[in-house]
Amino acid sequence: MQDATSNRFRVYSELRSRICLLDYPPGTRLSEETLAAEFGTSRTPLRRVLARLEDEGLVQSIHGVGTIVTDVDIEEMLHVYDLRMELAQLAGSLSPIDITDQTIQAVRHFHNQSEALKRDPTARAFAQLNMAFFHFGLTLSNNVALRDMSERLYYKTARIWLKSISKMDLAAEVDIFCREIEETQNAIVNGDTSAAALIRRAHISMCVHRLRKS
Amino acid sequence: MQDATSNRFRVYSELRSRICLLDYPPGTRLSEETLAAEFGTSRTPLRRVLARLEDEGLVQSIHGVGTIVTDVDIEEMLHVYDLRMELAQLAGSLSPIDITDQTIQAVRHFHNQSEALKRDPTARAFAQLNMAFFHFGLTLSNNVALRDMSERLYYKTARIWLKSISKMDLAAEVDIFCREIEETQNAIVNGDTSAAALIRRAHISMCVHRLRKS
DNA sequence: TAGGATTTGTGCGTATGTATT
DNA sequence: TAATACATACGCACAAATCCT
Secondary structure, eight states: OOOHHHHHHHHHHHHHHHHHTTSSOTTOEEOHHHHHHHTTSOHHHHHHHHHHHHHTTSEEEETTTEEEEOOOOHHHHHHHHHHHHHHHHHTTTSSBOOOOHHHHHHHHHHHHHHHHHHHSOOHHHHHHHHHHHHHHHHTTBOOHHHHHHHHHHHHHHHHHHHHHHHHSOHHHHHHHHHHHHHHHHHHHHTTOHHHHHHHHHHHHHHHHHHHHHO | OOOHHHHHHHHHHHHHHHHHTTSSOTTOEEOHHHHHHHTTSOHHHHHHHHHHHHHTTSEEEETTTEEEEOOOOHHHHHHHHHHHHHHHHHTTTSSBOOOOHHHHHHHHHHHHHHHHHHHSOOHHHHHHHHHHHHHHHHTTBOOHHHHHHHHHHHHHHHHHHHHHHTTSOHHHHHHHHHHHHHHHHHHHHTTOHHHHHHHHHHHHHHHHHHHHHO
16 A cells, blocks of 8 residues: 555646646536546545646636636736746756766657557657656756746647647647657767757747647 | 735735745645634635645645645756746847836836945845846836746745845845946936846846855 | 425544644 | 543534525
C-alpha cells in the first residue's frame, strides 16, 4: 500500500490525463461519488484532488451543480502560449543540464516513437507522445521553478490543442512533429541545450500560427 | 455574508500574508482547529485552504505531526529569483497595458508611501509596501497567465526575502527601494511600460546580489 | 409554482500516525 | 518498551444549492 501522498498524486495525475486526452472533454460533469468508488476511496480524499485541479483551472466546482471540466477561451489560450514560448526558450539559459548519454538515448527513443507514429497516426497516440516529449523538454533545465510553471501552463492548454489538432490535417501535424524531434536530436547530440530550447520555442510559435488559421 | 469562494479566498489570502510577513515564521506549526475557530468555521473548509497553501509550497502537512510553515533552501530560492527576473521583464513585452492617468496616480501613491517609509522605516512596513508595489507591477501586463505565475513565485520567496532584509541595513534597503519607485515613476509617466519592466528586473537582480553577499 | 432528485459544501466523530514521557 | 497526548487523514451524515418535472 502506497502512502497517502503518493496515492493522491496517482489519482491527480490520472484525472489530469483524462481531461487533457479528452476522455473528459470540456463541459463534462465529474461525479465525486463515482470517482471515489472507482479509485477505491471516499469523497474526502478525492475532493482534495479535485480542489487542486480547480486551483489549476482544469475544473470548476459549483455548489449544487457538479464539478465541470473547464473550457478555455481563445484569448486566454493565446496568453498562455505567449508565456509558454518564453519559458521554453528559458529552459536553454536558466540552469541548463549537462547533456549525457542518457539524454541522447532519451531523444533517440522519441525519434523512434515519432517515426512509428507517422506510420500509424491517431490523435490520441499523438497527444500522448507529445505529452511525453514535453516532459522530456522539461528535464533540459535544472531550474525546478521553471519546470513547475511550464508544466502547469502546458496542462492548462493541452486539451484545447488536442481538440484543435483533431480538426486539422493530422498526418501533416505528425510530420511537423517528427521534424521537430529530428532537429532536437541534432541539437542534443551536439550538446547544445540552448539550440534545443530555441527549436522548441520556434515550433510552439508555428503551432500557434497554424491554430489561429484554422 | 459572502459566498463560500470569496470567504475561502479571504482566509487563504490572510494566511498567506501571515506566512510572508513572518507572523508565522518557517517551522511554525499551524493548528487546523485553532484557525478554524478564529475564522468562525469548521476544520473542513480550513483544510481546503491549507491544501492550496501546501500545493503552493508554503506549508507542509505531515500526518500525526501538524501543518508546518516550510523553509526554502538557498538554491531553490536562487532558481525562483532567476525565473522571477525573466518574468518581470516579460511584463513589458507580453500584452503590456496602455498607461492611463489611473496608472500614473497609482505609482505616485507608491512614491509618497515610500517617502513616508524612509522617514520611519520598519521591516514590516517595508515588507507590506514592497508587496503592494509588487502587485502594482503585476497590473502592467494584461497577460493573466504571466500575472498568476509571477504572483505565485513572489509569494514563494517573500518570507525568505524579509528574513534576510531584517539582518541587513534596513535604511539602505529602503533607500534603494525609493529610488526604484522614482525610476519606475519616470518610466510610467513617459508611457514606457517596457522600461518600467526592465527597471524592475534590474532591481531584482541587484537585490539577489546583495542577498548572496550577506 | 412547488417539490423531489441530485450534487457539492460543511461539521464532526473516528482511524491512523507521531512524539514524548 | 509501553502508554498517553495530540495532530492530521478519512468516512459518513446532513445542510445548502441547483435543476427538472
